[in-house]
Amino acid sequence: MSGHILILFVSVLVAVSAVLSALGFKGRVEVIGVDLGTTYSVAAVSEKGRVRVFEDPVRGKLTASTVAFLQDGGVLVGNAAKRHALKDPKNVIYDAKRFIGRKYDDPTVAEQAKKYAFAVVENTTTHDAAFRVHGRTIAPAEVGAEVVKALLKTVNEDLGHENVKRAVIAVPASFGAAQTAATGEAFKAAGLRVARVMPEPVAAAVAYGLHKKENVHHILVFDFGGGTLDVSILYVQKGSIEVVANGGDNDLGGTDFDGCIADDLTKQVNAVASSTDCDDFVTTEPCEPHVLQQLAEEMKVQVSSVDTVQRKCAARTKKGCEELELTLTKQRFEKTCAHLFQRALKTVDDTLTNGMLTKKDVDEVVLVGGTSRVPHMRELLRKSIGVSKLNLEIDPDVTVAVGAASILD
Known part of the structure; x- marks a missing residue:
């Protein structure tokens, strides 16, 4: 009799599991891997040995690390915040990772602050760098917390439960104790406990399984993000990975290429326009600096896959208010921004030398x-290093998050 009961119990369990699977139940995942990036942030999970990146129905896999603080106390995160910046740039914070865990009197803070429309101020209690929005002082960790909350909301909706309470996080190899601790505070404020902290380059190598590959001793990780360039040399021995050299350029990233292109677009506008005071067109934005910056980012992405990209903005010329057609070719991009490409290669050379x-x-x-x-x-990088191929099969925007999640296997 007991044997029949056991068989019946197992049959019911299998049936229930099948129903749950059909309903989309993915199990009680409790830990995720997160890359809280300077420009974009990503969350991933390991399920039965396979890593999956969470994808929001609206934001996709990448959530812009941009937060708009509204007058009524609400917030917008991601692309919605970026759009809000077009009309209220002083209260939209991005690149907060550049300031997290830094004291206000840090020389790099004053230098970085010059680049932004929002105000970088001193937290009079902690003397850390902070931001001023609508008369309030906001810490960089608070900005990060809003981004993590947005990621966690997507995770919860995807998994169908709210059991995720811990995260493996990745931080730049150059981060000190204060910056790492402040990053941890961002996760804590968002409701996640930090289960483990990984250097970002180590997470990237783990994503490709290079720590398990034979005859691999030195790995160069070229992390060229939106705000910074980080170059790390890893040493692999018996499955363990150690960062043996680290270099970078904290003032070189995708936004600098955007700025380079925006400067070129500005020259195109100034060559024919006398003013950007032009609101005659309903669907075409005026050729204001923040509009050109956004167009530059879009054109940079597209010119990677096509030879020529064109966009329009409105400005006042001798003929009156006109739509100007701005052009960027692949050749023009590479020539105009050649100095930035060379800075990146020099950073690699300097890191190897160090x-x-x-x-x-x-x-x-x-x-x-x-x-x-x-x-x-x-x-340029492949030829400079002299390797036959680069590890680029994984989307470079999600590699670190994939590695952070992989460590959970």
């Missing part, structure tokens, strides 16, 4: 960050 290594010591190269997908940058 680690007392040569390019011949590099066994594998891993690409991370959205700017690393620029074809010209990839080819």
Whole structure:
């Protein structure tokens, strides 16, 4: 009799599991991997040995690390916040990762603050760098917390439960204790406990399984994101990975290429326009600096896959208010921004030198960050290092999150 009961119980359990699976139940995942990036943020999960990146129905896999603080106390996160910046740039914060965990009197804070429309101020209690929005002082960790909350909301909706309470997080190899702690505070404020902290380059190498690959000793991780360039040299031994050299350029990222293109677009506008005071067109934005910056970002992405990109903005010329057609070719992009490409290559050379290594010591190269997908940058790097191929099969925007989630296996 007991045998029949056991068989019946197992049959019922299998049937229930099948029903739950059909309903989309994915199990009680409690830990996720998160990359809280300078420009974009990503969350991923490991399910039965396979890593999956969470995808929001609206934002997609990437959530812009941009937060708009509204007058009524509400917030907008992601692309909605970026759109809000067009009409209220002083109360929309982005690139908060550049300031997190830094004291206000840090020389880099004053230098970075010059780049933004929002106000960078001192938290009079902690003396840390902070932001002023609608008369309130907002810490960089609070900005990060809003981004993590948005990611967690997508995670909960995807999994069908709210059991996720911990996260494996990745931070730049250059982060000190204060910056890492402040990043942890952002997750805590969003309702997640930090289960483990990984250096971002290590997470990237783990994503490709290079720590398990034979005859691999030195890995160069080229992390070219929206706000910074980080170059790390990893040493692999018996499955463990150690960061042996780290370099970077905190003032070089995708936004700098956007700025380079925006400067070129500005020259095109100034060549024929006397003023950007032009609101005759309903659907065409005026050629204001913030509009050109946004157009530059869009054109940079598109010119990676086509030879010529064109956009329009409105300005006042001798003929009156007109729609101007702005053009960017692949060749013009590579020539105009050549100095930025060379700065990136010099950072690689300097990092190898500081680690007392040569390019011949590099066994594998891993690409991370959205700017690393620029074809010209990839080819320049490949030729400079002298490798036959680069590790680029994983979307460079999600590689770090994939690695953070992979460690959960």
